[in-house]
Amino acid sequence: MLRIDGLTAAYDGPLALSDVSLRLEKGEILGLLGANNSGKSTLINCISGLVRPLAGRISFEGADITRLKPHQRVAYGIVQVPEGRQVFPKMSVLENLLLGGTSHAARPQRPKRLEQVFALFPRLAERRPQAAGTLSGGEQQMLAIGRALMSGPRLLMLDEPSLGLSPLFVQIIFKALAELNAKGLTILLIEQNLTLTLAYAARGVVLERGHIAIEGTREMLKDDPRTRAAYLGL
Ligand SMILES: Nc1ncnc2c1ncn2[C@@H]1O[C@H](COP(=O)(O)OP(=O)(O)OP(=O)(O)O)[C@@H](O)[C@H]1O
Numbered sequence: 386m387l388r389i390d391g392l393t394a395a396y397d398g399p400l401a402l403s404d405v406s407l408r409l410e411k412g413e414i415l416g417l418l419g420a421n422n423s424g425k426s427t428l429i430n431c432i433s434g435l436v437r438p439l440a441g442r443i444s445f446e447g448a449d450i451t452r453l454k455p456h457q458r459v460a461y462g463i464v465q466v467p468e469g470r471q472v473f474p475k476m477s478v479l480e481n482l483l484l485g486g487t488s489h490a491a492r493p494q495r496p497k498r499l500e501q502v503f504a505l506f507p508r509l510a511e512r513r514p515q516a517a518g519t520l521s522g523g524e525q526q527m528l529a530i531g532r533a534l535m536s537g538p539r540l541l542m543l544d545e546p547s548l549g550l551s552p553l554f555v556q557i558i559f560k561a562l563a564e565l566n567a568k569g570l571t572i573l574l575i576e577q578n579l580t581l582t583l584a585y586a587a588r589g590v591v592l593e594r595g596h597i598a599i600e601g602t603r604e605m606l607k608d609d610p611r612t613r614a615a616y617l618g619l
């Protein structure tokens with residue numbers, strides 16, 4: 386579904402990504418693992434178009450999307466749940482959700498998708514009029530995911546959805562992701578928690594200082610001593 390070849394990216398300093406190539410199959414959950422600063426967010430920001438790579442090519446279902454604007458990629462179905470959730474704090478839960486579906490294509494689908502989001506996260510339905518900034522961290526994460534779903538994603542990318550959440554909320558969020566995946570949604574999941582990621586992702590990629598250190602199935606990554614070494618920067 387997604388194919389990345391030789392992706393290289395930098396900000397002001399050294400390379401944040403160096404010659405990264407990977408494939409994402411339709412219908413899978415791929416875990417993107419790695420220590421702080423290893424380039425995980427940079428990689429999905431390149432896929433969503435928020436960061437412009439220095440070199441490399443990204444294609445989605447056969448179309449070259451390397452030079453497309455972020456909103457054009459959303460139209461293809463590439464949707465990101467950003468690091469730190471970034472809901473609009475003064476707006477209500479409902480308003481935040483509706484804002485996720487404002488494109489021309491998404492508008493007519495809004496009532497149906499709203500129902501699907503509320504079925505997935507009943508807590509959001511209960512809190513429809515509440516200002517998003519007053520939700521708990523876990524509820525905000527549900528809202529950020531719900532907002533992304535309103536645009537009808539085909540590839541959903543999540544940047545550390547478990548960050549700062551209690552184990553109960555992590556469970557709720559990950560169960561919801563598994564449910565979405567079971568219905569056919571392809572997911573690229575950034576996480577620092579190896580055990581958690583491999584409980585849901587059948588395949589994973591470990592980034593280390595901007596390059597892919599290890600890539601493989603859940604079983605391979607679990608057994609490979611380099612997986613843990615990559616985290617410790619050994
Ligand atoms: N907007 C930016 N401006 C300058 N440098 C940046 C920017 N964003 C990221 N970087 C640098 O790029 C490198 C990779 O950062 P990135 O955010 O992709 O890592 P990450 O794996 O997502 O880390 P974390 O787990 O802390 O979120 C780091 O050295 C970081 O300092």
Ligand SMILES: [Mg+2]
Binds near residue numbers: 425
């Ligand atoms: Mg990050």
